[in-house]
Amino acid sequence: QSVLTQPPSASGTPGQRVIISCSGSSSNIGSYYLSWYQQFPGMAPKFLVYGNNQRPSGVPDRFSGSRSGTSASLTISGLRSEDEADYYCATWDDSLSVWVFGGGTKLTVL
Amino acid sequence: EVQVVESGGGLVQPGGSLRLSCAASGLTFSRGWMNWVRQAPGKGLEWVASIKEDGSEKHYVDSVRGRFTISRDNAKNSLYLQMNSLTAEDTAVYYCASGNFFHYWGQGTLVTVSS
Numbered sequence: 638q639s640v641l642t643q644p645p646s647a648s649g650t651p652g653q654r655v656i657i658s659c660s661g662s663s664s665n666i667g668s669y670y671l672s673w674y675q676q677f678p679g680m681a682p683k684f685l686v687y688g689n690n691q692r693p694s695g696v697p698d699r700f701s702g703s704r705s706g707t708s709a710s711l712t713i714s715g716l717r718s719e720d721e722a723d724y725y726c727a728t729w730d731d732s733l734s735v736w737v738f739g740g741g742t743k744l745t746v747l
Numbered sequence: 748e749v750q751v752v753e754s755g756g757g758l759v760q761p762g763g764s765l766r767l768s769c770a771a772s773g774l775t776f777s778r779g780w781m782n783w784v785r786q787a788p789g790k791g792l793e794w795v796a797s798i799k800e801d802g803s804e805k806h807y808v809d810s811v812r813g814r815f816t817i818s819r820d821n822a823k824n825s826l827y828l829q830m831n832s833l834t835a836e837d838t839a840v841y842y843c844a845s846g847n848f849f850h851y852w853g854q855g856t857l858v859t860v861s862s
Binding site: 680738 | 792793794797806808842844848851853854855
């Protein structure tokens with residue numbers, strides 16, 4: 638059971654907008670910046686969004702993050718087939734003094 | 748170009764030890780936290796340990812505290828993970844990730860604990 642809760646799966650058709658949620662508490666999402674990572678099968682995770690809505694260079698602006706209270710979300714606009722991957726949220730938890738990851742969401746592009 | 752390369756994984760018997768290494772280039776290694784994250788087969792990501800820029804602060808997930816030791820050599824741009832008393836539950840791909848937000852990741856090194 639992950640400290641951060643993500644839906645196990647999400648789906649959409651090309652061109653659609655998909656939102657992946659990440660729910661936590663005041664000791665993690667409510668207090669610290671959240672990051673999102675994209676992982677393709679057999680590959681290392683890739684840093685996607687951080688500080689609630691900052692993107693590293695090279696990440697398309699189709700990917701955006703937001704936070705409200707103790708929940709956060711990753712929005713993928715203009716969905717493409719190459720976006721099919723696993724997505725993870727992560728942040729620091731100061732009551733546990735550990736980094737915590739969500740359980741991951743498998744995104745399927747129909 | 749930033750490169751992060753892990754090494755040292757392999758097959759080890761339960762109760763055994765292994766030392767993982769991570770070599771980073773193309774970034775100012777001494778100016779950021781460094782981290783180990785693992786992923787068991789078919790499972791999600793699990794943070795393992797982090798170490799501050801100067802090595803003065805270290806954090807571990809409960810399941811490895813007392814068995815694993817994270818360290819770094821800023822002169823060699825290298826990160827290490829000494830793993831002792833390994834169990835089957837430690838079987839995973841171990842990733843080295845740089846920075847406060849795990850900016851850059853290596854390709855991982857597989858650790859298999861089995862008799």
